[in-house]
Amino acid sequence: MSKQKRYFLTEDDLPTHWYNVQADMPNKPGKMVNPVTKKEMTVDDLSHVFARECCVQELDQEHPWIEIPAEVREMYKSYRCTPLVRAYALEKALGTPAHIYFKNESVNPLGSHKINSALPQCYYCKQEGTTNVTTETGAGQWGAALSYAAKLFGLEAAVFQVKISMQQKPYRSSIMRTFGAVVEGSPSMSTKAGRRILTENPLHPGSLGTAISEAIELATSTSHCKYTLGSVLNHVTLHQTIIGLEAEKQMALAGEYPDIVIGCFGGGSNFGGISMPFLRHNFLDGKKTQFIAAEPESCPKLTRGKFGLDFGDEAGYTPLIPMLSIGHKFKPANIHAGGLRYHGSGAIVAELVRDGFVTAVDIPQLESFEASILFARTEGIIPAPESGHAIAEVIREAQKCKESGEEKVILFNLSGHGLIDMTAYEAYLHGDLQNFKVSEEEIAFNLREN
């Protein structure tokens, strides 16, 4: 009768180190390249833009364990660990023999996993004498987390929010402003990159690519200002491994080990965060866990992108990053999962997909909302539209188990809640949302333009 539903760690059991998967990968992820000189980027090159310590972490392919600074670990303790939850009610509704667990990052400050990297990034900026930080944000989860972290460290924050997301979920801008941040819709008229984009297309809805360009431009043209990024890069994945490292200990408390680990995929931060610590055991201990990245059908870089060097942003301000991409000028459809509207995969996951350690699926928008509503009605949490993509894939796998009778253990990351996205839910309930499948021609066109 009494089955344990949630697993917690004591503060003493919280991880002391992040896990740097680069050190254990059989094939190392490609290096970033200077687009002009074609040389590999060094820490010195990168630290014009990012906090230096983040650049060191970015390029570290040697050390599997990176110590979490004591001050950051203290801050983690104010909200971590997050619960590992057995989703009995969802299992029951699906009639599946699968055991479904989720790591609930939605109860973090600001409602998503993003705070896990916002804290160390702001910490390093502060340590290094930075006074201002800039960033991009799609749905606003990262921008909100960054605004809070900046405030904690006494930094000024300026956030470029993707314009369509700003319109879809105005409350997120309000949240950022509540934390004292300046928020600007991207593309904006306040940067050269933004003005160029708007000149070409005055109605451009923005994308993570455009917002990154604008934030980098502001950072590099302002003194004592650094740029921070919420996903894509290796050091962000590193910080997010706190999720999987906790989950590993919590799954042990539950007496189980995942057969399948699932995360939604935009730039890879929450997917990498939950997956890498378990993937380590595939590398080192012969485990056979499957890792599935759930991306939106409308932005299919993992399932239909091309591997190669591409810019991380629309304007081409970033170095060239070795990744799976559908082209840095790809203009994603206006789906509500704003955090997944990104054209590239980041270097680590690109390599892992090529090497067969990670598989990817693409999820239509309507399926993601259907899954989210079932999850809400069973588990009582309205998921972020991004997380809905992970849930949709969980449901697909659980249904396969129902057919086969297999009692697989499925773990997924509930990366955030969707309370700021009620407009999207309301639209879904009224039948006003649609799917957006990208044509072969569009992908080919964008890759040619690259």
Place this chain on the structure above:
Amino acid sequence: MSKQKRYFLTEDDLPTHWYNVQADMPNKPGKMVNPVTKKEMTVDDLSHVFARECCVQELDQEHPWIEIPAEVREMYKSYRCTPLVRAYALEKALGTPAHIYFKNESVNPLGSHKINSALPQCYYCKQEGTTNVTTETGAGQWGAALSYAAKLFGLEAAVFQVKISMQQKPYRSSIMRTFGAVVEGSPSMSTKAGRRILTENPLHPGSLGTAISEAIELATSTSHCKYTLGSVLNHVTLHQTIIGLEAEKQMALAGEYPDIVIGCFGGGSNFGGISMPFLRHNFLDGKKTQFIAAEPESCPKLTRGKFGLDFGDEAGYTPLIPMLSIGHKFKPANIHAGGLRYHGSGAIVAELVRDGFVTAVDIPQLESFEASILFARTEGIIPAPESGHAIAEVIREAQKCKESGEEKVILFNLSGHGLIDMTAYEAYLHGDLQNFKVSEEEIAFNLREN
């Protein structure tokens, strides 16, 4: 360096019984009275409206411990216990020697403490053969929790939401609809009570009092339908004592005992929930804890109301309840803390205030938002405007400690988050909110009208 910040209980340590403070009160709370016959209401009388078991609990002045049904306890386990958090960052910002703890009910399903009573009320309704439930909701916290609980038990839910709250926070209606509930703004044209109110005042913004009238009318005119209530009544306070019972064990883990317990006050559900288990030790073990209810300046029934029999709703459908009231036809100002816009105190707290066990303070709206923003910027959680009233009083007490040098232990209930209330925060940041002090004349007029 490493100070513990959050305290949790294991599932085995979760309370098995709710605490019924009525049994231990030196002076029992007054009984509800039939307005026509002037006789005390019996379980039979009340069970036309409420689930019978709730009526039994309502009138129970004998048993201090009421067992939580096994099925409800299993559901509690999917989200409880909630964290007890030491607010170090807030303490530091205030420079106070006080130790501030909060019980974080904002991480519950639907974002507030309301689910704690929604689950047992729906459970009892289901057990007793009910198929439909109705209710009122102000800010929408209760309506959202009830919608989810109803869905879990396979009941149909109809919610009357206070019209001004519906306009101030439209996302809450969307949340309720996401859980399959029917939502109607109150006053509405769908009930006699609503039509009468709108005829007298077509622009009536609604109040908890009007919404209760409409929900009761629908329940009593529909077969197999019961009314459920989110606050005010004794059985609701009973269910909410799960908060204080957990907090008691968690404070013991922290090695402390509260000198002051604070909750915001609308009808008393969250205040009673956190206070009653500690008040028990004032009654029985000679503890001297202070209990402070923080009400809005604009709806000051505890600080300026009159003790006596009054209706619980606008239309006078409820029995007469012995309480502190500013009159059941009082039309509260349109503050954003919609959950506190209620004219009466409920019987238990009315008696406790009279007997000096509970004190009350009134908080201006602007002070509540100022407090909320400081809390957000330090603890990373945007509080519900209701909870902001508790935080404002916490800050007042912490500042007194700063002046006196006393290391008091202050515990408060963070009853919910304010993510659906960003419009209010944005308005506050822009200087568009105001205070609403009620004049003596208005209170006197309303009490005369009673």
